[in-house]
Amino acid sequence: MPIAGLTTVTQFLTFHLEQEVFAIDISKIKEVLEYSDVTKIPRTPDFMCGVINLRGSVVPVVDLRAKFAMPHSEKTVNTCIIIIDVIQEDETTVIGAMVDSVKEVMELDPNQIEPAPRIGTGLRSDFVRGMGKQGQQFVILLDTDRLFSHEELSVLQDAGSKSGTKSPQVENAA
Template sequence: MSGKAIVETTQFLTFTLEKEVFAVDIARVREVLEFTSVTKVPRTPDFMSGVINLRGSVVPVVDLRIKFGMQAAGKTVDTCIIIIEIENAGEKTVLGALADSVKEVMSLEPEHIENAPKLGTNLRTEFIRGMGKEGNTFIIILDTDRVFSAEELSSMHDGSDESSSAA
C-alpha cells in the first residue's frame, strides 16, 4: 500500500459509483451537497464536470466515474457532490467529487482494512489507501491526496495552458 498505513480506528464517509462502494476519511470531508447545476469550463480534462459556487467560492467538480474509467451516468435524486479538502505539494485545495449516492459514515478497525491490491504495472492503484471489509462487501478506501496529481490540479485551475495553443 502506498501512503500511510491505517493503524487506528478511522471514520469514513462511504459512497457509491456504479455498484462499487468507496470511502474517504471523514476528516477530509467538508460537506455533502445535493446535486446542483455545474458550470462547464472549456478546455478542461474529461473528468472535470465544471465548477460550482460554494458560498462565493469557485469549487471545481470532478466526476469520479470518468476519473476512474467508468461509464458516465445520468443524474438521479441520489446524485450528490462531496466537498473534499485535499493537500498537494503542501497546499490545501477544496474540490467537489460527484458520487452516485452517499451511504453512511462508518468506523473501520485496522484489522478490517487490507493493503491495496498489487495488480500489475499497468493498473494504477496508488490512490487506494486500502481495502476495507464489512461482511462480504469490499470498500475501496481512497487516498484523496493521491487521487489527483499536481499536474491535474494545476490544469483544472489554469485551464490547461498547453491546450490553449491548439485552437
C-alpha cells in the same frame, strides 16, 4: 495485516459508483451537497464537470465515474457532490467529487483494513489507500491526496481561477 498509518478506529464516508462502494476518510470531507447545476469550463479534462459557487468560492467539480473510466450515468435524485480537501506539496485545494449516492459513515478498525492489492504496472492504483471489509463486502478506501496528479490538480486550480472568482486554495497550516 493493517495498512501503515492507521492505528486507531477511523471513520469513513462511503459512497456508490455503479455497484462499487468507495470510502474517503471523514477528516478529508468538508461537506456533502445535493447535486446542483455545474458551470462548464471549456478545454478542461473529460473528468471535470465544471465549477460551482460554494459560499463565494469557486470549487471545481470532478466526475469520479469519468476519473475511474467507468461508464457515464444520468444524474438522479441521489447524485451528490462531496466537498473534499486535497493536499499536495503543502497546498490544500478544495474539490467537489460527484458520486452516484452517499451511503453512510462507517467506522473501520485497523484490522478490518488490508493494503491495496498490487494490480501490475499498467494500471494506476496508487490512490487506493486500502480495502476495508464491511460484512462480506469490500470497500475501496481512497487516498484523496493521491487521486489527482500534480498536473491534473493544476488544471483544476486554473479552471477555478479562470472562472472569474478567487481560486479555492488555502495554505496548509500544519
